[in-house]
Amino acid sequence: MIKPRTPPGVMELLPPDQIAFQRMLDVIRRNYERFGFLPVETPVMELSEVLLTKSGGETERQVYFVQSTGALGKASAEGGAGEGLPELALRFDLTVPLARYVAEHEHELAFPFRRYQMQRVYRGEKNQAGRYREFYQCDIDVIGKDALSVRFDAEIPAVIHAVFSELDIGAFTIQLNNRKLMRGFFEAQGVADDELQALVLREVDKLDKRGEEHVRQTLTGEGFGLAADAVDRIMQFVKFRSATHAQALEALDALARDGANDALAQGVAELREVLDLVRAMGVPESGYALNFSIARGLDYYTGTVYETTLDAYPQLGSICSGGRYDNLASQYTKSKLPGVGISIGLTRLFFQLQKAGLVQAAGSSVQVLVTQMDAAHLPHCLAVASDLRRAGFNTEAVMEPGKLAKQFKYANRAGIRFVVVLGEDEIAKGTVTVKDMLREDQFTIARAELAGALRVELAQAQAQKDARA
Amino acid sequence: MIKPRTPPGVMELLPPDQIAFQRMLDVIRRNYERFGFLPVETPVMELSEVLLTKSGGETERQVYFVQSTGALGKASAEGGAGEGLPELALRFDLTVPLARYVAEHEHELAFPFRRYQMQRVYRGEKNQAGRYREFYQCDIDVIGKDALSVRFDAEIPAVIHAVFSELDIGAFTIQLNNRKLMRGFFEAQGVADDELQALVLREVDKLDKRGEEHVRQTLTGEGFGLAADAVDRIMQFVKFRSATHAQALEALDALARDGANDALAQGVAELREVLDLVRAMGVPESGYALNFSIARGLDYYTGTVYETTLDAYPQLGSICSGGRYDNLASQYTKSKLPGVGISIGLTRLFFQLQKAGLVQAAGSSVQVLVTQMDAAHLPHCLAVASDLRRAGFNTEAVMEPGKLAKQFKYANRAGIRFVVVLGEDEIAKGTVTVKDMLREDQFTIARAELAGALRVELAQAQAQKDARA
Incomplete structure (x- = not known):
C-alpha cells in the first residue's frame, strides 16, 4: 500500500475551493477576452536549447528537466542545451514561450498581436509556504512589429481595473x-x-x-x-x-x-x-x-x-505586475518586437487571499439537486432533471433512493441551493416541491413552470448582489 | 540565434484554431457541469513512487520523469520508485491521479463523488501523425464508497449525448x-x-x-x-x-x-x-x-x-470511451471505491476533426473593432469601446490611427464581425457607423443605442442558427 500524496510545492484543492479558483480563472479570462486579447496555449515542455537561451543564473538553476524512460537510460551527454542537459524542460514562465511562439509564427500573426495565456509554469522553488513549484500565470501582452505606440501601455491598467473589479476582492x-x-x-x-x-x-x-x-x-x-x-x-x-x-x-x-x-x-x-x-x-x-x-x-x-x-493588504505585495519592453524575442529573430504586458500569479494570489479571508470556498457549481424517495419514481426524477439541464441549470439527480433528510443534508453540505422533491403526491398532480436552501423557503409549482421559477429566483439573487456592489 | 520551434509530438495552435479548440473545451466543461460533476485539477507532476504503483510494461516505458537542475547533478540512485528512478514524473492519464486524489482526500469528499477533470497528460509516444506526447483528456467519473448502483452507468451516455450534440460535429x-x-x-x-x-x-x-x-x-x-x-x-x-x-x-x-x-x-x-x-x-x-x-x-x-x-466517420474509431470498474484505488487505500467514467481525448479528436473538415477555425473571440481615423478622436473611440465592453462585448480598440480600408481589412482577416467607425461627423452628432462584416451591411446609430443594436443582431444570428439546428 502506497501513501497517496502530492509532491511538496504544488497546490491541490478540494472541489469547493477548486470552484472558487475556477471562477477567478473565468473572470480573468472573460475580461482578457473583453479587451480583445486572443487565446494562446503552448506546450508545457519546450526544447531545452530553445527555452534556456537567455536566462542564466537563478532562473536556470530552478528549471525542471524532462526525460522519458528511454532517454533516462542513455548517456546524458547527447542532445540538450550543449552542456549535456536533457533535451526537454518545463516552462518557467509564459514570456519565453510567447517569444518563441511569436518568432516561430511571425508571418502568420497579425500585429499588434494581442494574446492572453493562462497556464501553469514550473520552478524548482525552495519548499516554503506561499512558494509554489507549479503555479498558474495569467498573462496578457501586446506585441508590435518594429514599433508599438505607448498608447497600448494605457490599455493595460484598464484591463487590470476590469479584472480586479470583477474579482471583487477589495x-x-x-x-x-x-x-x-x-x-x-x-x-x-x-x-x-x-x-x-x-x-x-x-x-x-x-x-x-x-x-x-x-x-x-x-x-x-x-x-x-x-x-x-x-x-x-x-x-x-x-x-x-x-x-x-x-x-x-x-x-x-x-x-x-x-x-x-x-x-x-x-x-x-x-x-x-x-x-x-x-x-x-x-x-x-x-x-x-x-x-x-x-x-x-x-x-x-x-x-x-x-x-x-x-x-487594505499592502503586505501582500503586488498582485499583478508588468510593463513595457523593447524587444521580446531577440534570441529567436532579427525582427524587433516591442511589447507591453502583465502577469497575474493566480496560485499564489489565491493562497494569499485565502489566508487573508478574502476568498471563501464558493457555493457548489451544482445549482439544483433532484431528490429521490423511491426507486419507482426514478424515471420522473430523471425527466425533471433533464428538463432543468436543458433549461441551463447545473443539476444533480440522486440516483439511489433514500431518506429525504439525508439528501437535504447532502445538498446543504455541498452548497447546492435548490432541492427538488417529487413524492407520490407531486407526481400525481404534475407538480414539484422546491426547497430554497439559501432563503430557507419552500414552494410547490407545476413541473412546466419549474425552470422559469428558478430563473426568477436566481435573477433576484443577482440583482440583490448587483445592488450591494 | 536559436531556431524557435516546439518539440515533436505536441499540438500548438494559431489563435483562430485555438479559439475553436477552446470552444470545444467550453462545451465539454459546460455539459459536465450541467450534469452535476465538480471540477478537480491535480498537479502535472506526481511522485514517481505514487504514480507508478500499478502500471508496468508499456505505460511505464512511456513515462516522462522530471528533475530539477539540482537533482540532475546528484546521483540518480537516490529517491524515486525504488529502482533509482527520479522522484517526480508527469501524469500519463487522469485516472491514476483521480485514484490518488480520492484516496488522499477520502474523508473530505462526499460520496458518490462526481468529478470532472480536463487537463493535459504526457506520454513518450512514438512520433507520428495523430499521436501526441502532450494531449488533453476530458474525464468524468462517479466514485462510490463500498458500492455504486448500476444506475450511475446510465447517466454517462446522457452526458456523452449532451456533449457531442452541442459540439455539433455530426x-x-x-x-x-x-x-x-x-x-x-x-x-x-x-x-x-x-x-x-x-x-x-x-x-x-x-x-x-x-x-x-x-x-x-x-x-x-x-x-x-x-x-x-x-x-x-x-x-x-x-x-x-x-x-x-x-x-x-x-x-x-x-x-x-x-x-x-x-x-x-x-x-x-x-x-x-x-x-x-x-x-x-x-x-x-x-x-x-x-x-x-x-x-x-x-x-x-x-x-x-x-x-x-x-x-459518417467510423474510421476515426471511438471518440469517447470508458466504463465501469470495481475498485479505483486499491494501491492507495483499503476502502473499496467502485466507479464509472469516460474520457475524451480532445487533442487527438481535434486533429482528426480538422483533417476530416469537421471543425473550422472559428471566427474571432473579438466581436467588435472600434476603428480610429485620427489621433484626435482617440478619447471618443476609447469611450465607445469602454461602453461596449461594459455591455459585454469583446471589443478591440485600434490604438494607432490609420487608413480605414486597412482597419477593415484587418477585421476581415481576423474574423471580427462588427466594425465601428467614428468620424468627425459621427462625433459631432453623437452617432457611430457600424459595418456588419458578416451581412455586408452598414448602419448609423446613436451612440447610446449601439450596444442594444448589436445585441439584437447577435440574437438574430443565434436564432437563425438555432432554427437551422
Whole structure:
C-alpha cells in the first residue's frame, strides 16, 4: 500500500475551493477576452536549447528537466542545451514561450498581436509556504512589429481595473512608473551608472523594513557616497504617491521642470499620455496612482511599469505586475518586437487571499439537486432533471433512493441551493416541491413552470448582489 | 540565434484554431457541469513512487520523469520508485491521479463523488501523425464508497449525448456493452479462461481488417481449436448492433434465454436497466446501440463499457470511451471505491476533426473593432469601446490611427464581425457607423443605442442558427 500524496510545492484543492479558483480563472479570462486579447496555449515542455537561451543564473538553476524512460537510460551527454542537459524542460514562465511562439509564427500573426495565456509554469522553488513549484500565470501582452505606440501601455491598467473589479476582492490601486523617467531622474542626481542605479534602488526598497534613517545613512555613507541633498531628493522621489489624476500630472510637470535630460523628459511625456488615456478609458481616479519607487525587472522593462496592490493588504505585495519592453524575442529573430504586458500569479494570489479571508470556498457549481424517495419514481426524477439541464441549470439527480433528510443534508453540505422533491403526491398532480436552501423557503409549482421559477429566483439573487456592489 | 520551434509530438495552435479548440473545451466543461460533476485539477507532476504503483510494461516505458537542475547533478540512485528512478514524473492519464486524489482526500469528499477533470497528460509516444506526447483528456467519473448502483452507468451516455450534440460535429452513436455479459457469453461457448477470452477478442477485433473467413479459420484452427458452431455464435454475437431500443431489449432477452450462467444473467440485467434509464433521461433511440464486440481495457473494466463513434466517420474509431470498474484505488487505500467514467481525448479528436473538415477555425473571440481615423478622436473611440465592453462585448480598440480600408481589412482577416467607425461627423452628432462584416451591411446609430443594436443582431444570428439546428 502506497501513501497517496502530492509532491511538496504544488497546490491541490478540494472541489469547493477548486470552484472558487475556477471562477477567478473565468473572470480573468472573460475580461482578457473583453479587451480583445486572443487565446494562446503552448506546450508545457519546450526544447531545452530553445527555452534556456537567455536566462542564466537563478532562473536556470530552478528549471525542471524532462526525460522519458528511454532517454533516462542513455548517456546524458547527447542532445540538450550543449552542456549535456536533457533535451526537454518545463516552462518557467509564459514570456519565453510567447517569444518563441511569436518568432516561430511571425508571418502568420497579425500585429499588434494581442494574446492572453493562462497556464501553469514550473520552478524548482525552495519548499516554503506561499512558494509554489507549479503555479498558474495569467498573462496578457501586446506585441508590435518594429514599433508599438505607448498608447497600448494605457490599455493595460484598464484591463487590470476590469479584472480586479470583477474579482471583487477589495479596493486596489494600480501603481504606475516609467523606467525612462527613473533613469533620467537618477542621472540628474548624479547616479548615472546602470548598476549603481540598481544598487541604490535596492537600498531604497528597504525603506519600509529598515526605515528612512538607515537608508539615508547607507546612501550617504562610504559604499555609495552620495551627496546629502541628492539623497534627500531621491528619498522624496521614491516616497511620492499621487492621490488624484491632477496631482499625478502636477508631479510630472514638476519633474519635467526640474529635470535636465532626455530620458526624464521622454519618461514624463510617456507617463502623461498613459495617464490621460487611462482616464479616457474610464478607470476612476481612485484606481491608479503614480509611484516612482516601482522598478520591476531592471534588465527587462524599458518604459511603463505597473504594480497593483490591495489597499487594505499592502503586505501582500503586488498582485499583478508588468510593463513595457523593447524587444521580446531577440534570441529567436532579427525582427524587433516591442511589447507591453502583465502577469497575474493566480496560485499564489489565491493562497494569499485565502489566508487573508478574502476568498471563501464558493457555493457548489451544482445549482439544483433532484431528490429521490423511491426507486419507482426514478424515471420522473430523471425527466425533471433533464428538463432543468436543458433549461441551463447545473443539476444533480440522486440516483439511489433514500431518506429525504439525508439528501437535504447532502445538498446543504455541498452548497447546492435548490432541492427538488417529487413524492407520490407531486407526481400525481404534475407538480414539484422546491426547497430554497439559501432563503430557507419552500414552494410547490407545476413541473412546466419549474425552470422559469428558478430563473426568477436566481435573477433576484443577482440583482440583490448587483445592488450591494 | 536559436531556431524557435516546439518539440515533436505536441499540438500548438494559431489563435483562430485555438479559439475553436477552446470552444470545444467550453462545451465539454459546460455539459459536465450541467450534469452535476465538480471540477478537480491535480498537479502535472506526481511522485514517481505514487504514480507508478500499478502500471508496468508499456505505460511505464512511456513515462516522462522530471528533475530539477539540482537533482540532475546528484546521483540518480537516490529517491524515486525504488529502482533509482527520479522522484517526480508527469501524469500519463487522469485516472491514476483521480485514484490518488480520492484516496488522499477520502474523508473530505462526499460520496458518490462526481468529478470532472480536463487537463493535459504526457506520454513518450512514438512520433507520428495523430499521436501526441502532450494531449488533453476530458474525464468524468462517479466514485462510490463500498458500492455504486448500476444506475450511475446510465447517466454517462446522457452526458456523452449532451456533449457531442452541442459540439455539433455530426451524428454519433454511443455503443454499449457489458463485461459480465461478455464473460458469461464466452463461458457459455466453452471459452472460460480469461486469457483465452482476451485472445479470442483480439482475433475478433480483426474482423474489419482481415474479413470473416480469416477470423473463422483462426478460431477453429490449431491455436484456438474452437468448435465451428461456437465460432458461429461468437461471430454472430460480435457482429450484432441494435438499431432501436426494442431491438436491443429483444437481443438481451434472447441472450438471457439461451444463456446458462450467472455472469451472463447479471450482465443482461445491468444492461437492461442501463438502457431503460438512458431512455428515461431523454437520449433519443438513434443515439445509442448495443454492440457486443466492445471490450475496452480487459484488466480494468468490469461492467458497462462505452464507445462513441461518428456515424459518417467510423474510421476515426471511438471518440469517447470508458466504463465501469470495481475498485479505483486499491494501491492507495483499503476502502473499496467502485466507479464509472469516460474520457475524451480532445487533442487527438481535434486533429482528426480538422483533417476530416469537421471543425473550422472559428471566427474571432473579438466581436467588435472600434476603428480610429485620427489621433484626435482617440478619447471618443476609447469611450465607445469602454461602453461596449461594459455591455459585454469583446471589443478591440485600434490604438494607432490609420487608413480605414486597412482597419477593415484587418477585421476581415481576423474574423471580427462588427466594425465601428467614428468620424468627425459621427462625433459631432453623437452617432457611430457600424459595418456588419458578416451581412455586408452598414448602419448609423446613436451612440447610446449601439450596444442594444448589436445585441439584437447577435440574437438574430443565434436564432437563425438555432432554427437551422
